[in-house]
Amino acid sequence: AQSVTQPDIHITVSEGASLELRCNYSYGATPYLFWYVQSPGQGLQLLLKYFSGDTLVQGIKGFEAEFKRSQSSFNLRKPSVHWSDAAEYFCAVGPSSNTGKLIFGQGTTLQVKP
Amino acid sequence: DTAVSQTPKYLVTQMGNDKSIKCEQNLGHDTMYWYKQDSKKFLKIMFSYNNKELIINETVPNRFSPKSPDKAHLNLHINSLELGDSAVYFCASSSLFSTGSNSPLHFGNGTRLTVT
Numbered sequence: 566a567q568s569v570t571q572p573d574i575h576i577t578v579s580e581g582a583s584l585e586l587r588c589n590y591s592y593g594a595t596p597y598l599f600w601y602v603q604s605p606g607q608g609l610q611l612l613l614k615y616f617s618g619d620t621l622v623q624g625i626k627g628f629e630a631e632f633k634r635s636q637s638s639f640n641l642r643k644p645s646v647h648w649s650d651a652a653e654y655f656c657a658v659g660p661s662s663n664t665g666k667l668i669f670g671q672g673t674t675l676q677v678k679p
Numbered sequence: 680d681t682a683v684s685q686t687p688k689y690l691v692t693q694m695g696n697d698k699s700i701k702c703e704q705n706l707g708h709d710t711m712y713w714y715k716q717d718s719k720k721f722l723k724i725m726f727s728y729n730n731k732e733l734i735i736n737e738t739v740p741n742r743f744s745p746k747s748p749d750k751a752h753l754n755l756h757i758n759s760l761e762l763g764d765s766a767v768y769f770c771a772s773s774s775l776f777s778t779g780s781n782s783p784l785h786f787g788n789g790t791r792l793t794v795t
Contacts, residue, residue: 608788616781676740
């Protein structure tokens with residue numbers, strides 16, 4: 566069955582420190598992978614996506630993610646975290662058929678200490 | 680110039696009532712969705728529509744009925760509301776059929792439904 570696992574429910578980092586949020590997926594075909602961010606009271610905003618080509622993808626707000634097929638992972642990284650990055654982060658995997666259905670991980674809450 | 684807009688933002692109602700949530704997108708997308716986010720922030724798809732046709736119905740109780748009058752609108756009507764329906768409901772859209780499965784979803788800001 567298709568699934569997405571985000572092992573870390575909650576992460577706290579100091580402002581200016583580096584960040585890595587983990588995402589592992591289980592998918593039968595070549596996956597389309599996405600990272601979304603949700604600020605309090607807001608909808609989900611796309612940070613970046615991977616569907617082919619270079620396995621290191623750049624996104625908005627200084628985020629990047631690396632697709633590692635051998636590890637079934639798509640971890641999100643940022644070299645220096647800002648206080649405004651505090652939010653909920655969701656990894657998602659796309660469908661193999663033309664349904665548009667996304668399967669989401671359970672999310673990681675990022676807290677940033679001053 | 681909001682891309683995906685939902686109304687209302689908050690909805691508080693009593694058990695047994697019927698309520699509707701409206702969604703509109705001005706992105707020219709061909710596919711629209713309803714997702715439910717539970718109290719643990721887990722997101723799960725409920726429905727998707729392409730050009731007014733239902734393409735996904737994920738084992739949602741038939742008290743939930745989506746309606747798409749045109750490809751820019753997808754409303755969600757809920758009959759006989761139950762306590763367990765309390766959640767945040769997100770509308771989303773994408774250009775699935777014109778771009779493909781890698782077309783990202785664009786989400787509205789959500790409707791927080793509280794059933795008392």
